[in-house]
Structure formats: structure tokens, C-alpha cells
Amino acid sequence: MxxxxxxxxxxxxxxxxxxxxxxxxxxxxxxxxxxxxxxxxxxVVPVALSMVISLTNFNLLEVPDVVWLDNYIRLFLDDDIFILACKNTLIFAMIVGPVSYLMSLMVAWFINELPPKIRALVTLVFYAPSISGQVYLIWGTLFSGDSYGWVNGILLDLGIITKEIQWFQNASYVMPLCIVVALWTSLGTSFLSFIAGLQGIDRSMYEAGAVDGVRNRWQELWYITLPSMKPQLMFGAVMAITSSFGFGGVVTALCGFPSVDYAAHTIMHHLDDYGSQRFEVGYSSAIAVVLFAVMIGANMLVKKVLSKVGQ
Amino acid sequence: MSKKLRTRKHKVVLNRSAGGDAGISVMLIILGAFMFLPMIYVISQSLKPLDELWMFPPRFIVRNPTFKNYRDLFMLMNTSWVPFSRYIFNTVFTSVTGTVGNLFFSSLAAYAMAKIKFPGRKWMFKTVRTSLMFHSTVTAITSFIIMSALNWVDTYWAIIVPAWATSLGLYLMKQFMETNVSDAVLESARLDGASELYTFWVIAMPMVKPAWLTLIIYSFQDLWNKGASIYIHSEQLKSFNYAIGQIMAGGVKRAGAHAASLVIMMFVPILVFVITQSNIIETMGSSGMKD
Structure with missing residues (x-):
């Protein structure tokens, strides 16, 4: 060597x-x-295989024919539910991704100067929901559709509503509620990475900054803290984006499948519907390829944006 | 000199206005309540006797706590068609074998990528890093085809083997080894005639204890929280988490037992995190992406 x-x-x-x-x-x-x-x-092979199969009409039973781009054409021109799913996925990811990212960063920053023991405790409080398995189902109980659900109970008791609201069966509440629950479980790996990044910044940088005219904590954050933890910001972004596209399971568990009027139907659900329920593997592979492209594209875009931090 | 330092420190403290401190505390408390209250509610719910579960107006905090829901949960477990111990065994078995394999194979690969300069290591690592960017739902359907081709559908292999090579595991381990295992020490071991395998296991691995604890936690949590899998059809091979889900499907009269089951499921990962928190944070210190 x-x-x-x-x-x-x-x-x-x-x-x-x-x-x-x-x-x-x-x-x-x-x-x-x-x-x-x-x-x-x-x-690697599953991704490559999806790309190949998406050009066929494979259905697990018959010998597949190559249909070239027919699946993609059908997807974008002939499948209204897919377009709706795309819209929902983008709304979902564009809210959950950035909000959870900023929330992770802000909380990590807020608690950075607390004494170590307290910081460890606060970290646990914020991190616990993301590792506790299906505990998010408790939101189904909090927002249960009968008058014994806590939220309905309180609203009825205070006289704000006169009839129970079927929270998870109502097309106008389903999406916001799922976003709230997704945010609740979203302080995960990126959050821990930010805590570590902040801890790793050399204290003398702040002292030098104060001498050089950094006047308040916001300037300190922008000019010193964020630029010195750029690698963590990048890693955290990748984690946040990837998981913001992966909340399909949470939605299904809370709203059922399909959700009422497809109000919370995402590309993940569409993929699952055609892939493991209808066995239209060729068509579902086309959906998977689109989703893959969207995720990689979102990551590339955010990378570009993050390289501007501190400039 | 010391006086100069102190005035500098004083300036740093001046950067913290009282208003800002108060504002941050208020934000932290509001966000903390949002995160914490549902956790309290699930515990409270699991301790409520029947009349409190179906009370109007509902109470957030239990008034007469009882462990009856937990006893009911164990009763329900004993009456299920497949013995509940079997579901627990499935989850524990796949979690442990999956985690042990992941620790070994990912660390081995991470060591080679971080500390041996062989042609191809850069693009291999880039491929693994790119795979962090997409969620596994994308590959679910085609993975199923591969599993069928291997004849692994409806076996433990379908759960365990893919868990042996996680991208996050390799990524964190490689980054941590790069900064925390000194090349000089490895070099002198090699000069003494130690084999790469020996250097990896006896010299490098003890230096990266925080990283392997982190890898264990991530891998374990992932497998522990696995619900119904598209690869598993037999009731006898299904996971504990899946069985817990079935309790809720049993209807409203099981609301208390369901809350109790959620508390039991969340207890294990939280406990593990409490024990290992400082190691995980240390590992995350080197998690950054450079380009």
C-alpha cells in the first residue's frame, strides 16, 4: 500500500x-x-429490471410482449387517478420534506446549547415517534370518527361542532391529517445527523465570528453554523426527501385503501394497486420508474439549492 | 491572555438576546408538546378501564389506571389461531439474524472501501450512496420477481438476506471508518504481517464501536417494526407487528388492548435508543456528504 x-x-x-x-x-x-x-x-437489479419490464405488458402469467412506451403513454394520458396521485404525492412531499427538514434543523439548533443531560432527554422526546413502529396509529384514536375520539369529544363538549366529524373518511381532512401524522414521525436520521453536526463545530469559530462582527444568533447561524455543517445538511436532505416519498404505509393504515375519493392516493398506492393487487407488472414498473426519476430529480435539485448556503 | 479570552467569551454570550432565548423556548415547548402528547395519550389510553375508554367527554389522562388492558392483550394472544409466541419468535429471529449479518457484511465492505485502495471502490460507493436517494417501494415489485426466481417467497430468507446489505449501514460505517481509523495503525499492522481480515476484525472494528452500535440499532429497528410483507403468505411466518395489527381489526371492544400493544411495541426501540444515544450521535458526526 x-x-x-x-x-x-x-x-x-x-x-x-x-x-x-x-x-x-x-x-x-x-x-x-x-x-x-x-x-x-x-x-440494483430491481431498478434495472423495472426499467426493462416497464416497456412490456408483463402480467406474471403470460409471455410478455414488448410495447415500448405504451405504458407511459397510458399513464400520463389515460389514467386520471395517476395524475391525481402525482399531484397528491408532490403536495405531500413538498410539505413534509421541507417542513420536517427545517423542523429537524431548528430543534437540533435550539437544543444545542442545553446541558448534555437535558439535551439527551429532549432528543429522545423528539426522536421517539420516528422509531416507535406503529404508534402513529394513536392519531386514529385521537381523531376517531365517533364522539369518544378525543378531538371530536372536545369539540362537541365546547359546542364548536354539533355532529361528530368523520376525520379520516372526509376528503377535505384526510390529506392535512396525514401530513400532520407524517410530520410527527419525521424527526429521524436527519435530526440526529444535525445534532451531531452542531456538536462537531469548533467553539473557537464562534468566538472568532463575534470578534469579526457577528452581532446576533441569526447571523451566527447563517455565516458560521450552517456553512460548517454543510455535509450534514446534505446528508439530512437526502434522508428527508427519501422518507417524504415513503409515507404510503402511514396513509393506508390510517385512511384505508383506497382513501376516500382518492383524496390521499399517492404514487406509492398506485404502484401497489397495479403491482401487488392487479398484477399488471409492466404497468406498475412504469409507475415505479416515474417515481424513481422523481425522487432522484428531487435530490439533485435540493443538492443544487443547498450548495448556496452561507453565500 | 486569560483576560482577553474571557472578554471574547463575554462577547459570545452577548450574541444571545433574552428575547431570542424566550422565543426559542416557547417554540421548543410548542413543538415538544406536539411530539410528546400523543405518546402520553397512548400510554394513558392503555391504562384506562373500559368505562373511561368509552366516556363522554373523553379524558386525555387516565383517572383510575389499571393493567387490565395488558392482561386482556395476553389473553387475546393465547386464543389466536397461530400461537402468539410464534409471531414473537419470527420477529426476534429475523431481527437478530438480519442485524448480525448486516453488521458483519456491511462493516467488512465498509472497511475495504474506506481503507484499501482498490480500483472500482469509488463508483461502488457512489452507487450505494445514490441508492439512499430512493425509497424501497420503487423496487418492491421487481424484488418480488427476483424472490420468486430464487424460490424464497414465503421463507425467512426473503426477509433476512436483503437486510444483510443496507445502504445506510454501509454508508455510515464507511464514513465513520474514514475519519476514525488511523491509517498509520493499520499500516504498521500490515507491516507486521497481519492479514487484512485480521486487521479489520482485531484492529479496526474495536475503534469504531459507536458506528457498529448505530448500525445495529438501525437494522434492528427496521426489522423489528416490519409489518405484513408481500413475500410472506403463511400465517406461521408472519411478524409480531402484523399480529398486533390484527388486534385492532378485532373491533372497538379491543381499543384498550390495542393501545397496550402499541406501548409494548414502542418500548423496545425506545429503550435501545436510550442506552445507545451518545454512540449514535457520535457516529452521525461523520455522516456528512461532501459533494
């Missing part, structure tokens, strides 16, 4: 050199082999 060996030698081509390096490091390949094999099989 010494430096000398790593320099490309003039007496061999790049390919020859690479081959030699590969032979010399065969232990390394053996070490990554199990991981890469499983990762390829269950992450």
Missing part, C-alpha cells in the same frame, strides 16, 4: 496497471463481495 506502488508506471498501459492493482487487492474484492452481491441482487 505504499505511495510508490500507486503511481502509474510508464512501462504499462492503464488497463494493465488496473489489472495488476486488482490482482494485488484481491482480498479487498473478497471483502466487498458478499455485500455487493446482495446489494446488486436486491437493489
Amino acid at each position: 505504499s505511495k510508490k506502488k500507486a503511481v502509474i508506471r510508464s512501462d504499462m498501459t492503464r488497463a494493465q496497471w488496473t489489472w495488476k492493482e486488482m490482482k494485488r487487492n484481491k482480498v479487498a474484492y473478497a471483502m466487498i463481495a458478499p455485500y455487493m452481491l446482495i446489494f446488486t441482487l436486491f437493489t
